[in-house]
Amino acid sequence: MARGATMRAAFYEGARRFRTGTASVPAPGPGEALLRVRRVGICGTDLHIFQGHLDHRVPRGGVIGHEALAEVAEAPAGSGFTAGDRVVVEPLWFCGACRACRMGGSYLCYNLKVLGVDLPGGMREYWPVPVGRLLKVPAVLGDDHAALIEPLSVATHDVRRARVGTGDAVVVFGGGPIGALIAMVARQKGARVVVAEVNPFRLDMLATLGLQTVGPDQDLVGFVNDWTGGDGADVAFEVTGNPKAVRAMTEVVRVWGTVSIVAIHSEPMPVNLYQMFARELSMHGSRLYAREDWEEAIRLAASGAITLGPLVSRTIPLEALQEGMEQALGGGPVMKLLVDLTA
Template sequence: MEELETPRLEHGEVLIMNKAFGICGSDIEIYQGHRVVRTPLVMGHEATGVVVDVEKSVSSLSIGDHVVIEPNFFCGKCPHCRVGRTNLCSNKIVLGVNYDGAFAEYVKVPEMYAWKLPTNLDFVKATLIEPLSVVVHALKDLSVMPGDNVLIIGGGPIGALAAQLLREISANVVIQEALPTRRAILEKMGLQVVGTSDEEEKKINDLFNGKGADLAIDAAGNRTTVIQALKMVKPGGTLVIVGLTETKAELPVHQVVRREINIRGSIIYTGEFAKAIELMRKKADLFSKVITHIFSLSHFKEALEIAVERKCLKAVIKNY
């Protein structure tokens, strides 16, 4: 860690003292050098805190407000933004990727990207609002019904949050996760979990009564998981790909066509932040089970290493 100057506010910005922030898979990619970003850079984007200063033009926030940061800033002018698909903004600024982020004592953001927190929601639990927004967007317009079979490949935070949300509508959810440590955590959360061996894969068929998955979600993001998810989807079913990967996967196009599989990619969110805040307000105790490790700021490096080694589900730094 090193000393940084407190950010200076520009027009329409607020200064936030970070109180808690989560460590995301994208942070790990940057930390390990697998994702090219500008340097120097302060990482981190899943953050909550207290407003400690506001630029004079700011009208919706005041000093002392508790907020969660929406970390993707869109331009509002490009073709994607003009039709409401702000997640595809051509000029997007991303906190902790191409703009100094939240792994620091202070961060500044435009006023519209600091959302007031419900009074019953603490800073640590509220760090899940950003990843929960990703899940809400991924499930948008899918019309999942009670009893539908849903396979989630990848039992990380996104997969676990998706499973919890889908179980709230009584879907029959199965998570496939390769790591035994994560499987144990997910099982303690009361979720149906299987491994990746051939024998374990047969369990999926049994849990779905031989009918296949109405919906499969690839939350792992590699060439094998996409193919596995596609294999398990029933004819007329849907595959949503949320996990990010730079690897190429050869899809059996004939299966997609003959079985009329709907395939959809999903990236961050477009207007789902407010819904995620409301979900956390109502179900904070449920969703916060995803947070398995909480560290003080002085133990940040230890938290990062545990996240890198995937010994946790979600690690959060608490700075209060």
């Protein structure tokens, strides 16, 4: 890559404003590969950024984007990567020295920084990334599908942490991209799964994926009771952030069952702790992912065990980022939006 060349990039200009312009192609630092970005997914975190909720973390003029599929343009000799490799990016910086890092939980580092939030991300044609944060993608996975490896890694992490196994009954509150992926990963583990969702487009999509659903007109607690012969589900995942789901989540789980909190709750919410006590439930949080979750996500996606195609609602060029954010924020008939940096 010739130094001094320019590239297209999208810049965060404050609440509800993205601007696509140009910048110099960055030079990779020591231990970094220079990536040519091909796809970047837009997720709920990006929508929070768009609304100005994360202005304490994302600088004005910052570049967001943490769900990337890219091609290596340049890599340091001996790094194991060479020009042309297709890679996904584990978008985390951690200190390696704090209690979380020392315990093996570097994705929960007390000093964690997320690439595309706290540090510059991938909404640009060229992105320098430490080689330690790259994973190769098998050729069998197309660009659009490979761009979903990041959210799929969230799902493999959530399912692993909740120890979902063969024959388990699993309730997923929320059928957006993460909820749908959790449901498919749990099903692949041999669980039977039901997804509670209110959006009619998403209910249709979940049915297309062969998933059982409970809609807004149905009594979920009654449904799960019948579905499990009165026992309750083995595991419930809370992926909505909605108070009604939080109220119901401890009421659908069996004795010694598990409640997993996946949604980002920025406000305290009432929980039925009587059920927590009476059935001796376990509740835990589930955030981000470890390296093994990425490896499993790549394996599952490459084997075709998880259906990814229908989750991509639309692919947009970088110039349409502003409009794409507005559309995604408006809800309606949208699952995942991808930015195509090659368009």
